[in-house]
Amino acid sequence: MTEALLALWDGAFGSSYAIWSATLVRSAPLLWLGLGVALAFRAGVLNIGAEGQFLMGAIGATAMAQVVGRSVPGLVMIPLMALVGGVAGAGWAGIAAWLRQRFGVLEVISTIMLNFIALATIGWMVRGPLQEPTRIYPQSAEIPWSAQWPFLIPGQRLHLGFVLGLLACAIAWVVLTRTATGFRIRAVGASPSAATSAGQIDVGRTVMRVFLVSGACAGLAGAAEVGGVTWALYEGISPGYGYTAIAVALLARLHPGWIVVSAIFFGALEAGASAMQRDAGVPSVVVQVIVAVIILGVLAGSQRRTRVDALRVRAGSRR
């Protein structure tokens, strides 16, 4: 037990390599994904599909890098990958958004179904259209040099995607708290009927836009992962980042500022868990258990508090 915990700590914070090349590298996708989930939840959109949107973003970025990568310099290529990744993620989320708006399909179910379909798509891609030239391994060829995102610190693996993620959180913070758009998002999330009648807010349009932006964040995370970490597409490219992102968002209480802290926390957990598996033989899926327990803990904590508040307002049962 102690051995496992020590391995966990060492893997996450034990050395400068652990911090800059493991923990923060794993925090990068969680920043983007956690932000995407938090924005959606803020507007009352239960987007559980960050995983699938991430995978579609990774597929889009890889395809883009393979097709035009060799003929275009990095300065053009990297924004292009981010764009394609974001559009792919938004498109994938858009299916669920459309199903919700047009047919009233609960997005919890549709986004999860889309996760499985994305997983099948990536399985097909790496054995079909995007498979490496020798056609032996189920993965894509390495993306060209110009498509590889720059590292931030010499000798460490921390890449551009992390800083962009921090920037995105800062922008989201300002938008949510200081702009009319942000107010609309919060109003729709708090009460769709009140937002319509009192605020004259077009709920459908707000929901649709937030859903798309949330998907774009996840797709961008996928593009950054291919460009900054793996340099190739393969099936196991995400160790369940999209699901961890839900915990990231909830632990941060859906606040973009706290997303940074909670993304780094879960990044450390992921990094530490792989070290733990390597050094102490404890399976890394244990992280999923920790994630679940943290979500439940947050739920228990927050519900108790709101319940107390409710009791104070009107002595009686909550509903």
Added chain:
Amino acid sequence: MEALLIPFLDATIRTATPLAYAALGELVTERSGVINIGMEGIIIAGCLGGLVAAGAGGAAMGFLGGALAGAGMAAIFAFFVLRLRADAIITGTALTLLGLGLTGTLYRGLFGLEGAALGTPSIAPIALPGLSSLPLVGPVFFTQTGMTYLLYLFVPALAWWLARTQAGLALRAVGESRAAALAAGLDVQRLRWGAILFGGAMGGLCGATLVLAQVGTFTEGMSAGRGFIAIAIVVLGRWRTVGTTLAALIFGGAFALQYLLQAAGWALPYHLFLALPYLLTLILLAALRGRAEAPAELASQESWSRA
């Protein structure tokens, strides 16, 4: 034609059986006015519970173990949603993660990286004397495992219980209007606890059936979205017992088609077939727009979950 049709229909019933268990469990839970999105975590817990218990005490113990594991997971859900009044959707999502993570961890801890693979007791199909020699119907419906036959008895029993008994009426009342049920003196909390635990036990049976009657072993994440498909099946079955069972058959068919087309050496990429049941879920959910007759309390559940 018949050479292809009978294996297909046989596989349809076989793969629909665990789906029907999970979906009927979810049906009872939802009729009480609570949606349990965590069915996926319950099923995978049932898979491992079934494997471990069957290894210790044989196949019959396996089903008991699966049901208990499922009910245990459901108890966590019920505690959070009913007692702490936590968000049902988020709690369900956490339950799924918990189930997938916990089973993966325990499985590797118990069996190491090599896995359990061999030596898992399993149940074989039983040809019912007389009935199984009927043309077409016999090999399809009456050469299945005991779990399928149990389902033949269970479906009418559940339909009767929900429609004709005092307890069934009470459960439906709670699902339609919590306030009215309270006013009528019903113990809402207890009814919902019961419905959720029952749903969990059924989900656990689904998992145990997967392991002991279908796959023959445990693999991580082997529930493969069946928990979410079960929820879609309930919607497709319009919250009715027989409808839900028929809807489970449709999805059983989608999974069976996968095996069939693969076996027939179809030229299309294998991964497209993997996506088939999930695509079907989306299409059917969309097609059912506006005709759904969900228990009224489910809608309000959703609105307070969005706080």
